[in-house]
Amino acid sequence: MAIENGHSNGHANGHANGNGAATPIDESIAVKANAVDKVPQLLEEIAKQGKYLTQDGAQNRRQLLESVRSLSYALETPREAMIRYCWSQPTIFAAIELGVNLGLFKVLSKDDKPKTAVELAEATGAEPVFLSRILKHLGAMGAIYEVGPDTYQPTNFAKTLTIQKYGDAFPCMTDCINSGVLAFPQWVKKNGYQAPTDGKNTAMQLGFHTDLHFFEFLATNPEFPVRFMNHMSAYHQGRPSWMDPGFYPVQERLAAGLDTSAPLLVDVGGSTGHDLQEFRRKHPEVQGKFVLQDLPEVIAKAKVLVSPDIEAMEHDFFKEQPIKGARAYYMHSILHDWPDNKCKEILTNLAQAMKPGYSKVLINENVIPDMDADWQTTSLDLIMMTVFASQERTERQWHALVESAGLKIVNIFTAEKGVESLIECELA
Ligand SMILES: C[S@@+](CC[C@H](N)C(=O)[O-])C[C@H]1O[C@@H](n2cnc3c(N)ncnc32)[C@H](O)[C@@H]1O
Incomplete structure (x- = not known):
């Protein structure tokens, strides 16, 4: 079959070595485990971490989950990984979204009794044969439990999808994000393989066939926001x-020395x-004024x-900050x-309202580490790049940005990997 080997550089099944010549890749690796040699050590770690799980809290669960994920990647073949990325991820997303829209998870989670595809079809009004195919995929992907032929029970994940703020994730991503992410390879190919810098010229506009910025697009349908x-x-x-206790010393850094004539x-x-x-x-003991600002x-x-x-106040953060001398923005x-250029405008507006030696800017954001970044943060970084022309930032990038607006970072408080830090800034 001639459809293989369609690389534009003419090298079939190869990559360039130090001399520019291609080293052939042995195609048999595609159907063997990715890294079977890593499996024994990973299993040892998993056994050890599994023992501590009963003694320790959430941190230990996350470490164990990371090891299990590494084990799964080591055991999976490249062909299986390709099918997982290309087939299972978009299809499970679609199956979950339609399940949310249909109210499928609500019916399934009504009680813990197993339910057949026919019963679920009757309760939701879906066509039975169609629904049984969707249920089979949800079961195969672990989103629900398949407990007998065409018979299902909810996982805790399925039950959680019945809570609106969780279920809404799926239509939300379809409303205003996914088409942008998927259009990114095409956008960046046209734009010389560099990150976008203008929020009105990103893959989001290409994917959603719009000229609007993300936030303008969001306002086009009352359900989107x-x-x-x-x-x-x-x-x-x-x-x-x-x-939370032990993260940022609220009493010492915020409440102490409060000037009550301006908001806290x-x-x-x-x-x-x-x-x-x-x-x-969480801090009823801290008294002061509180102001909420956002778009009308x-x-x-x-x-x-x-x-x-x-106090809820309409305010565009690209305009002059009307609240002067607050303890913290x-x-x-x-x-x-x-x-960066828009962030500089936002920060400059705050810097101009700050009282020297007193006011702070508190930025609650991810700080990407130099190594071993969390997958949730790197996923978000790519969403930010493709949809907003913006980014999650490293510590060096935060310093440069904050300093560009006449401020300085005095401290970065971080609780754990993959969780937003609190970046405390003052006037430079
Ligand atoms: C990603 S959300 C974050 C909301 C909130 N701080 C949180 O963490 O949940 C961004 C927020 O910025 C608001 N926003 C966007 N443009 C704005 C502007 N020019 N002035 C003020 N708020 C704006 C949006 O309405 C939205 O509430």
Whole structure:
């Protein structure tokens, strides 16, 4: 068959060696385990970590999961990996999204009794033969349990999908992200293999056939921002927050020496106020004024959600900051939405409102380590690149960005790998 070996450089099954000549790749590796030699050591680590799991908490579970994942990659053949990336990932995504839309997981999770495909079809109104195919794939991929022929029970994952903020992740990604990510190879090929720098010229516009920036596109359908906010909120669950004990010394760095004539915390781009509410809940002992800022359509929603002790204010962070001399201007997952030149504008507006020697900027964002970055963070980095022309940043990049706006980083507080740090900044 002539369809193999279609490389444009003319080298079949090979890669360039130091002399520019191609070293042939032995095709038999495609159907053998990726790294069978690593398996014994990984199994030893897994056995050891498995023993500690009963004694330790969440950190240990994550290490064990990473080892199990490495074991799975070592045992998988390259051909199987190709099929997993190309077939199973897009199809399981589609099956879950349609299941969410159909209310399938709600019906399945109504109780723990096994349910047949026919019963599930009756309850959801789907065509039975169609639904049985979807259920088979969900079962094969571990999203639900197959407990008998055409008979299923929910996993905890399936049950979680019935909670709106979790289930919304799937239509949210389809609404405004996935087509951008998938268009990226085409966009970057046309644009000389470099990262986009303009949020109005990224793969997002190509993938969604629009001229709009992501946030303008989000506003074109009232359901999009709701699902997006739910997805953001679900993403933050189950991860240490800087407001938790042992992460950021709130009392010492924020509450001590408070000048009550100005707000304690201004949450810039704070969405509907979940972070300020969390702060009020976790630190009732810290008294002060709290201000929530976001775009008008978001503030309209926030006004009915936040408690009356939080002032919800319309504010565009590309304009002059109206609250002067606050103890802290806080931004959570804001700067990763924007390229450096736009972040500089946002930070400069804050710097101009800050009281020297008193005000801080608190940036709650990922700091990518030089090695061993977490896959959740690198996934997000590519979403940021393809959809927003922005990025997750390394420590060096954070210093350069903050300094470009006349500020300096005084401390970076980090709880654990893959979790957003709190970057504390002051006027330079
Ligand atoms: C990724 S969300 C982060 C929300 C919140 N800080 C959190 O961590 O959940 C970005 C937020 O920035 C807001 N935003 C976008 N452009 C803005 C602007 N020009 N001025 C103020 N807020 C803006 C959006 O409405 C959204 O709430």
